[in-house]
Structures are given as structure tokens and as C-alpha cells.
Amino acid sequence: xxxxxxxxxxxxxxxxxxxxxxxxxxxxxxxxxxxxxxxxxxxxxxxxxxxxxxxxxxxxxxxxxxxxxxxxxxxxxxxxxxxxxxxxxxxxxxxxxxxxxxxxxxxxxxxxxxxxxxxxxxxxxxxxxxxxxxxxxxxxxxxxxxxxxxxxxxxxxxxxxxxxxxxxxxxxxxxxxxxxxxxxxxxxxxxxxxxxxxxxxxxxxxxxxxxxxxxxxxxxxxxxxxxxxxxxxxxxxxxxxxxxxxxxxxxxxxxxxxxxxxxxxxxxxxxxxxxxxxxxxxxxxxxxxxxxxxxxxxxxxxxxxxxxxxxxxxxxxxxxxxxxxxxxxxxxxxxxxxxxxxxxxxxxx
Amino acid sequence: xxxxxxxxxxxxxxxxxxxxxxxxxxxxxxxxxxxxxxxxxxxxxxxxxxxxxxxxxxxxxxxxxxxxxxxxxxxxxxxxxxxxxxxxxxxxxxxxxxxxxxxxxxxxxxxxxxxxxxxxxxxxxxxxxxxxxxxxxxxxxxxxxxxxxxxxxxxxxxxxxxxxxxxxxxxxxxxxxxxxxxxxxxxxxxxxxxxxxxxxxxxxxxxxxxxxxxxxxxxxxxxxxxxxxxxxxxxxxxxxxxxxxxxxxxxxxxxxxxxxxxxxxxxxxxxxxxxxxxxxxxxxxxxxxxxxxxxxxxxxxxxxxxxxxxxxxxxxxxxxxxxxxxxxxxxxxxxxxxxxxxxxxxxxx
DNA sequence: GACGAATGCGCAATCGATTGTGCAAAGATG
DNA sequence: CATCTTTGCACAATCGATTGCGCATTCGTC
Numbered sequence: 001x002x003x004x005x006x007x008x009x010x011x012x013x014x015x016x017x018x019x020x021x022x023x024x025x026x027x028x029x030x031x032x033x034x035x036x037x038x039x040x041x042x043x044x045x046x047x048x049x050x051x052x053x054x055x056x057x058x059x060x061x062x063x064x065x066x067x068x069x070x071x072x073x074x075x076x077x078x079x080x081x082x083x084x085x086x087x088x089x090x091x092x093x094x095x096x097x098x099x100x101x102x103x104x105x106x107x108x109x110x111x112x113x114x115x116x117x118x119x120x121x122x123x124x125x126x127x128x129x130x131x132x133x134x135x136x137x138x139x140x141x142x143x144x145x146x147x148x149x150x151x152x153x154x155x156x157x158x159x160x161x162x163x164x165x166x167x168x169x170x171x172x173x174x175x176x177x178x179x180x181x182x183x184x185x186x187x188x189x190x191x192x193x194x195x196x197x198x199x200x201x202x203x204x205x206x207x208x209x210x211x212x213x214x215x216x217x218x219x220x221x222x223x224x225x226x227x228x229x230x231x232x233x234x235x236x237x238x239x240x241x242x243x244x245x246x247x248x249x250x251x252x253x254x255x256x257x258x259x260x261x262x263x264x265x266x267x268x269x270x271x272x273x274x275x276x277x278x279x280x281x282x283x284x285x286x287x288x289x290x291x292x293x294x295x296x297x298x299x300x301x302x303x304x305x306x307x308x309x310x311x312x313x314x315x316x317x318x319x320x321x322x323x324x325x326x327x328x329x330x331x332x333x334x335x336x337x338x339x340x341x342x343x344x345x346x347x348x349x
Numbered sequence: 350x351x352x353x354x355x356x357x358x359x360x361x362x363x364x365x366x367x368x369x370x371x372x373x374x375x376x377x378x379x380x381x382x383x384x385x386x387x388x389x390x391x392x393x394x395x396x397x398x399x400x401x402x403x404x405x406x407x408x409x410x411x412x413x414x415x416x417x418x419x420x421x422x423x424x425x426x427x428x429x430x431x432x433x434x435x436x437x438x439x440x441x442x443x444x445x446x447x448x449x450x451x452x453x454x455x456x457x458x459x460x461x462x463x464x465x466x467x468x469x470x471x472x473x474x475x476x477x478x479x480x481x482x483x484x485x486x487x488x489x490x491x492x493x494x495x496x497x498x499x500x501x502x503x504x505x506x507x508x509x510x511x512x513x514x515x516x517x518x519x520x521x522x523x524x525x526x527x528x529x530x531x532x533x534x535x536x537x538x539x540x541x542x543x544x545x546x547x548x549x550x551x552x553x554x555x556x557x558x559x560x561x562x563x564x565x566x567x568x569x570x571x572x573x574x575x576x577x578x579x580x581x582x583x584x585x586x587x588x589x590x591x592x593x594x595x596x597x598x599x600x601x602x603x604x605x606x607x608x609x610x611x612x613x614x615x616x617x618x619x620x621x622x623x624x625x626x627x628x629x630x631x632x633x634x635x636x637x638x639x640x641x642x643x644x645x646x647x648x649x650x651x652x653x654x655x656x657x658x659x660x661x662x663x664x665x666x667x668x669x670x671x672x673x674x675x676x677x678x679x680x681x682x683x684x685x686x687x688x689x690x691x692x693x694x695x696x697x698x
Numbered sequence: 699g700a701c702g703a704a705t706g707c708g709c710a711a712t713c714g715a716t717t718g719t720g721c722a723a724a725g726a727t728g
Numbered sequence: 729c730a731t732c733t734t735t736g737c738a739c740a741a742t743c744g745a746t747t748g749c750g751c752a753t754t755c756g757t758c
Binding site: 083089092103252 | 398400401402403404405407408413414415424427428430431432434435438439441442447448449450452453454459461462464568569570571574575597598600601603604605607608626627629630631632634681
């Protein structure tokens with residue numbers, strides 16, 4: 001079987017005895033073409049196995065035909081970002097758009113040379129030079145989560161009410177009887193993390209519940225985690241609830257607590273701010289907030305597509321466009337249902 | 350600031366007083382251009398903030414300028430595939446190639462219309478129609494792992510010696526004293542899974558160690574997992590080692606075993622065939638095989654790039670090109686170091 | 699001083715499709 | 729029957745860059 005050059009529109013035109021222009025109109029549906037000609041061209045196209053060269057079309061239409069997807073560097077939150085990515089891809093279904101991944105180490109100075117029509121960015125970190133460069137290109141950008149202060153504003157954003165979600169989680173722990181809560185929070189400059197932090201602090205002040213933060217740099221290994229939890233329990237023996245912000249970490253905390261002889265949820269309740277594939281399958285399954293990454297990606301992608309289609313005003317009054325995403329709390333066994341069922345560490349009467 | 354059309358090569362040519370052709374040669378480095386002209390053109394390009402329109406270039410060069418990345422459908426092995434993806438992206442660094450994600454539900458019939466120069470595919474499943482269609486396009490394809498029998502062969506593949514890796518794991522368990530092993534294996538039609546299965550069976554026959562398979566359909570929830578493990582221990586009380594093939598599952602097994610009062614690794618050893626972010630941070634940390642997904646993606650990507658550059662013979666004698674990847678076993682605390690240290694469940698003398 | 703080679707650059711074709719303009723034939727209206 | 733619209737299609741410009749060819753000019757050598 002000879003390697004045959006793919007058929008071009010010219011080939012189709014020749015075969016059906018019309019001009020290239022007519023062939024184009026016949027196939028694309030627009031313009032004035034007789035039904036009979038249209039059918040003849042369609043037949044020729046089918047016989048030649050013609051598929052339109054999207055590169056040429058995009059050139060003519062002055063579009064790139066793809067959107068760039070930027071994801072944070074570092075190896076955290078893989079589960080989240082993979083789902084997010086699939087969501088973005090889903091948003092381009094049946095549209096003539098492709099999703100291309102932007103290398104994390106792409107030179108920021110060359111950001112303008114990225115041949116894309118717009119960008120979707122997830123969790124922009126204030127310190128990432130490439131992220132800033134992309135936001136400065138002037139092309140449409142939709143971010144998932146807001147960008148930190150000092151970073152050029154995106155065209156639009158998809159975000160969620162993290163303050164409310166945080167309060168929901170904390171209220172939930174409190175109803176389960178929590179009186180002293182620790183929040184394990186990653187040390188990264190992303191707005192949703194700050195939102196969780198601030199909402200936690202505000203809630204603590206308002207509710208008068210003992211609360212402290214434990215910042216985490218990087219991804220701690222098992223021994224380090226053991227040391228951290230051990231130190232924590234020594235310093236604050238009264239801790240009876242833990243909020244894990246990083247996704248996979250909660251399972252590590254859980255097994256470390258068991259190792260140290262603490263029962264979950266009886267002695268200490270656990271919730272994770274980010275749900276993940278492993279959280280529901282450990283014993284006890286860990287309650288978590290479902291950030292709905294796939295939906296977030298889908299919404300961000302769709303928003304960008306609308307912007308590119310010109311269907312959405314670039315700047316509605318009152319600043320950049322923001323779309324809200326509802327989060328879902330998944331109650332599992334690592335939190336106590338009611339305060340009354342709670343067994344304190346001190347022996348009963 | 351007015352939205353100004355990006356500068357074209359013609360603009361650069363006009364500004365430096367040369368023809369478009371000369372400007373092109375001056376910037377691309379090829380052809381005969383005087384040093385002085387070259388400098389003048391470069392200056393003009395810099396002033397105009399010119400970046401070459403890669404769409405136009407690709408059209409002229411009859412290339413697509415991107416490679417398509419296909420990943421299996423379903424939500425398993427997220428951690429692995431995300432790293433794999435980053436590896437592929439890394440392979441395109443500094444080359445004029447982008448990585449575009451192929452939607453999992455892309456219509457197989459239109460696979461030929463995908464405007465890419467070649468494909469990288471991970472873990473092709475024999476039942477996926479789109480995967481087959483892609484392999485039939487005739488374009489260069491590099492797969493990670495071999496394709497199942499009956500599926501059109503790819504141009505080249507990156508794979509690993511799963512039989513050897515399996516034996517290594519099993520030998521390791523045996524040295525730790527294992528006498529009755531259970532292998533939890535996902536019910537999917539991918540060659541590496543079959544390789545693990547077959548190697549396990551062969552090893553069992555050769556070594557005379559008791560062994561059984563437990564096929565898993567889908568991703569079991571916590572309660573289901575509990576039931577499975579419970580049933581397993583009831584049916585085979587002598588089980589003293591478990592091999593988990595799916596990645597995140599091992600942590601679920603671990604905590605379920607603890608729940609059931611079995612000590613790991615003293616009563617039952619655990620290893621995971623696929624390493625993941627959570628495995629090292631639970632107590633005890635779970636021994637696992639590092640499949641080196643990033644490296645796999647990188648190698649697959651590089652191989653495809655070589656194929657596209659024509660640097661590698663399409664079909665060396667002896668069938669399709671195959672590159673081997675070394676795997677790494679990470680010994681952790683969920684396996685016993687030596688048989689002598691093993692504590693049996695029956696009380697001591 | 700003459701002739702061949704090398705150099706520098708402009709011209710124009712080309713990649714493959716889209717789309718505005720214009721002309722001829724067919725149909726509608728008086 | 730003459731004029732006015734529509735309809736159907738061909739022509740050619742265009743998107744932005746790459747590249748083969750050919751013409752001057754300059755350089756080198758005898």
C-alpha cells in the first residue's frame with residue numbers, strides 16, 4: 001500500500017468538476033450551492049477520504065485552533081489536576097479546538113509566541129514567572145480560582161466559595177464535638193489556600209473554638225509526618241480534630257494517628273479539604289470536600305470558548321467575569337455525626 | 350493601549366528594507382545573508398516584537414506541529430498518567446512541537462482528521478475503538494507498553510520487563526517468609542497486567558508457593574473492599590502476603606487489614622505493583638514498584654520525535670522498535686526484610 | 699583586464715483552505 | 729418581450745511563512 005498524500009480540497013474539486021471555492025462552500029454548508037452540486041462534492045470527498053486540513057483553515061481564519069492549558073509545577077494534587085484537565089478537554093468537544101499542554105519550564109519571555117487562542121490556568125501561584133507572563137500576553141485567559149494580588153488579572157475566572165466551604169467543614173467538626181482543631185495547610189501562594197486560611201481564622205475568632213495552623217512545606221515523607229504529628233500531639237494534647245488541606249496527606253495522618261494509639265474519629269476527627277481517590281477506601285473512610293475538579297475544568301474551558309466566540313462581554317461592569325462553582329461535602333466515617341455520641345478520651349463515669 | 354495585530358514577517362521585512370524571503374532567511378539562520386543584513390532584520394524583529402506564526406510555518410512545511418496524546422479512559426491510575434503526561438511534554442521541549450490531548454470520546458471514525466504528526470499512547474486497551482482507530486491511521490505511533498494481540502501494531506513502543514519485576518516482588522515476599530500469596534489484579538485488557546498475571550502464575554508453579562488471584566472490577570468502595578478482604582481472609586486464612594496491582598488500592602487494603610486485626614507486615618506483607626504519592630506516607634509505608642511514569646512518557650515522546658525527524662529506521666529487522674525501561678523497587682516497611690525476623694500468628698514456644 | 703566562482707538578495711510559487719466579488723444563466727414580474 | 733432578481737458558480741485575493749531560482753554584484757585568479 002503506497003503512502004498516499006492525503007486528499008486536499010483541490011482534489012475534491014477536481015473530482016467533482018467544480019472550483020475549489022465551490023467545493024469549500026459545498027462542504028462547509030454556507031454559501032449558495034445547488035443541492036445537486038453539494039451532493040456530488042460530498043460524494044467525491046467521501047471517496048477521497050478527504051478531511052479538511054485544520055492548519056490551513058486556522059491560518060486563513062487567523063486563529064490558532066487550540067487553547068493552552070497551564071498547570072502548576074510540582075507534583076502535588078495530581079488527582080485533582082488530571083480530572084481538571086479532562087474537564088477542559090471535554091469543553092472543547094465538537095468544537096474545532098485542541099487543548100495543548102504548556103510545559104512548566106517554558107521560557108516566560110517566549111510566552112507570546114505560544115500559538116494558542118487563549119489559556120486556561122489552574123491555581124495560579126504568585127511566584128510563577130511563566131504564569132505571570134501568560135497573563136500579560138493580552139490573550140483571553142480563564143483561571144480556575146482567582147489569582148493572588150499583584151498578579152495581572154485574567155479575563156475571567158471560575159472559583160468557589162472557599163470561605164463558606166471552610167466554615168461548613170469546621171461547623172461539621174464542631175457539631176461532632178471538636179473543641180481544639182488543627183489545620184494542616186500547605187505553604188503555597190494560591191488564593192484558595194489563603195481563603196481557607198483566612199476563613200478558618202475568622203471562624204475561630206467568632207466561634208471561640210481553639211484552633212491552630214500547621215504549615216507544611218513540600219510533601220513530607222512518612223517519618224517526617226510521624227514526627228510532625230507526634231510533635232503536634234505532644235505540644236497540644238487536647239487536639240481532637242484535624243483538617244488536612246493537601247489531598248493525599250489525610251491518609252498518612254490517619255495511619256500515623258492509629259500508630260500513635262489515637263482512635264479516629266472517637267479521639268480525633270479528620271477531614272480533608274481536597275477529596276481524592278484513596279480517601280474513601282481507607283478505614284475509616286475520610287470525610288472530604290469534593291472540589292469537583294472535572295466540573296471546574298469543564299466550566300473554565302466553556303467560559304474560555306465563549307470568550308473566544310465573542311459570546312461573553314469582555315468586562316462586565318464591576319471587574320472581571322467570575323463564575324461560581326458549588327462544592328460538595330462528602331460525609332464519611334472519619335468525622336462524628338453528633339456530639340452526644342462522642343466518646344472522650346477520659347474514662348466514663 | 351490599542352489592540353494591535355501581531356507583527357508579521359512582512360512587517361519585519363518592510364521595516365528593515367529587505368524582502369520577505371530575505372527576512373525569513375535572516376531570522377531562521379539558513380541561506381546566504383550578510384551579517385549586516387541579518388543584524389538589521391533581527392533588530393527590526395525585536396523592535397516589532399515579532400514571533401513567527403507557527404501555524405503558517407507548519408502549513409508550509411506540511412507538518413501539524415503537534416503530537417497527539419491518548420490516555421486510557423476511566424479514572425484509574427491518575428497519578429501515573431499525570432506524570433506520564435508531563436514526561437511526554439518534557440520530550441517536546443525546545444522543539445517546535447506541542448502536545449495535544451485527545452478527548453477520550455473522540456469519534457473513532459474521525460481519527461484520521463486529527464491534525465497531528467504522530468501519537469503517543471499509554472496502555473492501549475484492546476477494547477477501545479478510538480485506540481484502534483488511531484493505530485490504523487498509518488501515522489507514527491509510540492505506545493507505552495505493548496498493545497494487546499489483535500490490535501494493529503504501533504510504530505514503536507516503550508515497555509518494561511514486567512515479568513522480571515513481578516518475579517522480583519514475589520521473590521522479595523518469599524524471602525520475607527511468604528508462603529501463601531494473593532494477587533489483587535484489575536480486570537482490564539492491558540498487556541502489562543497480563544504480563545504480571547502470567548509471570549505470577551509461572552512463578553507460583555516453579556516455586557511451589559501457594560498463590561491465588563483476586564480479580565477486581567472497577568474501583569471498589571470502602572465497604573466493598575472490607576467485604577472483599579474479609580471474605581478473602583475467611584476463605585484463605587493462611588494468606589500472609591498481598592500484591593496489589595492497582596495503585597491507590599494498597600492503602601485501602603492496609604487499613605482494612607488493621608481493622609481486621611492483622612498486623613502489617615508481621616502477619617501479612619503488602620506490596621503495590623504501582624507506586625503512588627500516598628504509599629510512602631502511610632504507616633507502615635508500603636513497598637512498591639516505581640514504574641517511573643515520567644521517564645516512560647519522556648522516552649515515548651523522544652522516540653516519537655526521533656521517528657518524526659526520520660532519525661530512526663521505521664522497521665528495524667525483527668519487527669517493531671521496542672525500547673526497554675528499567676523499573677525500580679522501593680523497599681519500605683510493609684514487607685519483611687528477612688524470614689528469620691518473621692513473627693507467625695501462632696503463639697511462640 | 700578578463701573570466702569563473704561565490705555572495706547577497708529579490709521574485710514568485712507554494713502549503714491548503716476560506717471568502718468577497720463578479721459574471722452568466724435561470725426565473726420572476728410588468 | 730424586456731427588465732429585474734435570484735441563483736450557481738468561477739476567479740482570485742488572502743492568511744503568514746518557507747524556499748527554489750535567477751539576476752546582479754563582488755571577489756579571486758591567471
